[in-house]
Amino acid sequence: MTLTGMMLIGAESHRGRNGEIHAIDPSTGAKLEPAFDGGGAAEVDRACQLAWDAFDRFRETAPEDRAVFLEAVARNILDLGDALIVRAMAESGLLRARLEGERGRTVGQLRLFAAVVREGSWLGARIDPALPERAPLPRPDLRQRRIPLGPVAVFGASNFPLAFSVAGGDTASAFAAGCPVVVKAHSAHPGTSELVGRAVQAAVAECGLPEGVFSLIFGAGSSVGTALVADPRIRAVGFTGSRRGGVALMEVAAKRPEPIPVYAEMSSINPVFLLPAALAARAEALGKSFVASLTLGAGQFCTNPGILLAVDGPDLDRFVASAVDALGGSAAPTMLTPGIHAAFDAGVAALAGNARVATLARGLDGDGPNRCRAALFATTADAFLDDPALREEVFGAASLLIRCPDLESLRTVAERLDGQLTATLQMDAADTGAAAVLLPTLERKAGRILANGWPTGVEVCHAMVHGGPFPATSDGRTTSVGTAAIERFLRPVCYQDIPADLLPQALRDGNPLGLWRRFDGALGRH
Numbered sequence: 001m002t003l004t005g006m007m008l009i010g011a012e013s014h015r016g017r018n019g020e021i022h023a024i025d026p027s028t029g030a031k032l033e034p035a036f037d038g039g040g041a042a043e044v045d046r047a048c049q050l051a052w053d054a055f056d057r058f059r060e061t062a063p064e065d066r067a068v069f070l071e072a073v074a075r076n077i078l079d080l081g082d083a084l085i086v087r088a089m090a091e092s093g094l095l096r097a098r099l100e101g102e103r104g105r106t107v108g109q110l111r112l113f114a115a116v117v118r119e120g121s122w123l124g125a126r127i128d129p130a131l132p133e134r135a136p137l138p139r140p141d142l143r144q145r146r147i148p149l150g151p152v153a154v155f156g157a158s159n160f161p162l163a164f165s166v167a168g169g170d171t172a173s174a175f176a177a178g179c180p181v182v183v184k185a186h187s188a189h190p191g192t193s194e195l196v197g198r199a200v201q202a203a204v205a206e207c208g209l210p211e212g213v214f215s216l217i218f219g220a221g222s223s224v225g226t227a228l229v230a231d232p233r234i235r236a237v238g239f240t241g242s243r244r245g246g247v248a249l250m251e252v253a254a255k256r257p258e259p260i261p262v263y264a265e266m267s268s269i270n271p272v273f274l275l276p277a278a279l280a281a282r283a284e285a286l287g288k289s290f291v292a293s294l295t296l297g298a299g300q301f302c303t304n305p306g307i308l309l310a311v312d313g314p315d316l317d318r319f320v321a322s323a324v325d326a327l328g329g330s331a332a333p334t335m336l337t338p339g340i341h342a343a344f345d346a347g348v349a350a351l352a353g354n355a356r357v358a359t360l361a362r363g364l365d366g367d368g369p370n371r372c373r374a375a376l377f378a379t380t381a382d383a384f385l386d387d388p389a390l391r392e393e394v395f396g397a398a399s400l401l402i403r404c405p406d407l408e409s410l411r412t413v414a415e416r417l418d419g420q421l422t423a424t425l426q427m428d429a430a431d432t433g434a435a436a437v438l439l440p441t442l443e444r445k446a447g448r449i450l451a452n453g454w455p456t457g458v459e460v461c462h463a464m465v466h467g468g469p470f471p472a473t474s475d476g477r478t479t480s481v482g483t484a485a486i487e488r489f490l491r492p493v494c495y496q497d498i499p500a501d502l503l504p505q506a507l508r509d510g511n512p513l514g515l516w517r518r519f520d521g522a523l524g525r526h
């Protein structure tokens, strides 16, 4: 498929007039062709109107039809073949194996959501039948189901050009819920976005759905994104990116005459607690596996282990020696964009220049632009508590070790942490008591708590929580990965004494969709 540089507004390819966007190959710094047209208010207006026009029909598609659509998107993405991988490699600097894996994850999550749609429990069907004889007052017939919120604006993420972008988790979960989607493409990978966008656009047509179910708009800077979130026809937002960008969009959404939810995944430093017995038993192995997690994908994961906490002593010194050795030999991969590289270098320079922070190790330098030279720093618990700058995310392979005098101080530091996507315990059986003391704090701080693993690598499944209190996300009640992500785009409606032939299929007598429903309180296929 040849790239056109055009936006996809419903069924049409559309030329924009608001400047040009060029992807940059971060491994060379070269501009990539073609130029992509920037959109503006006219494109946002047209895409949102089409999405709104499509909403009532799309949301009432039968579960089977919606599932077939999700599967068609997955198949069309695979049919793009190697051209998709080659373009994504050029635009992101990510390696082939990583992008092939990410494509598998993208297709897998679309298919998983198809299965969820078919299974139907997301509809939350509940029936409390009328009790006309009840005294002192009769009960009316009450039936509840969940309906989608409306058109959703999705912002593609730079660090997952497939799995968190045009047809990534936000889009898949919004489609599954029955929401049309308008994507604001990330300016770092417009070609990848066009290719995937065309796969989605083709699936909409193949499945006979209204064209407004999907649109894709380009636009550098804040104006397109802001206009999209401000548009009254948009009813929710999915975002993965910087804290600054996410907070700006939260403000736009909150100032609307009718505010809407923004599901923004932003900034997390993912604390790892190295508990004493684990350190005593396997300090060297932990040092090596920590560096493997830290440097994976140049550290460009929001789940990257950005701080380590441990009680100071000889076992921690053994961990440090092992980590310093592994990190000192780590290669310098290319980062996603010149901007992300510049932000990484600035964050590392700020830590290196902090009088209360020691530089323990730097990775190897690399030839070529935008290379990520990994970094490991150390500080004390007191310094960490005194200086809020030490709690800020440095996006990339940089981590800060906090040497604590004792377990009590480790818990004090944990209490002062901001909201996190993850918190990790490296523990042995003898650490169970210390872990139990930390656990209530970690539950309040994080969306996912792990033992004896590393936080990078998020399983797409039913029990996953990829979320957490602010600033990890804008709404800690939800997840952006896994099937529970569909919940973000639904709201309940109760039907009281509505005549049988007006009721939605999900709530009709005889259970025509064969759903699990809560009937008079009891869950079953009533």
Ligand SMILES: NC(=O)C1=CN([C@@H]2O[C@H](COP(=O)(O)OP(=O)(O)OC[C@H]3O[C@@H](n4cnc5c(N)ncnc54)[C@H](OP(=O)(O)O)[C@@H]3O)[C@@H](O)[C@H]2O)C=CC1
Binding pocket: 155, 156, 157, 158, 159, 184, 185, 186, 187, 188, 219, 220, 221, 222, 223, 224, 225, 226, 240, 241, 242, 243, 244, 245, 246, 248, 249, 265, 266, 267, 268, 301, 302, 339, 340, 343, 344, 394, 395
């Ligand atoms: N927590 C996480 O998972 C991630 C965090 N980051 C952090 O974000 C930094 C920059 O990376 P990047 O991916 O570009 O993230 P950004 O937040 O800068 O951009 C994400 C998307 O939002 C748009 N956008 C940004 N700010 C605004 C705004 N004020 N109003 C409207 N739209 C906006 C961008 O537009 P445009 O396309 O024009 O840039 C882009 O489409 C990294 O250095 C890192 O710190 C990055 C990736 C993931």
Ligand SMILES: O=C(O)CCC(=O)C(=O)O
Binding pocket: 157, 159, 160, 164, 240, 300, 301, 302, 303, 455, 456, 457, 458, 459, 466
């Ligand atoms: O590690 C993962 O699989 C997901 C991480 C993520 O959501 C992110 O880095 O933005």
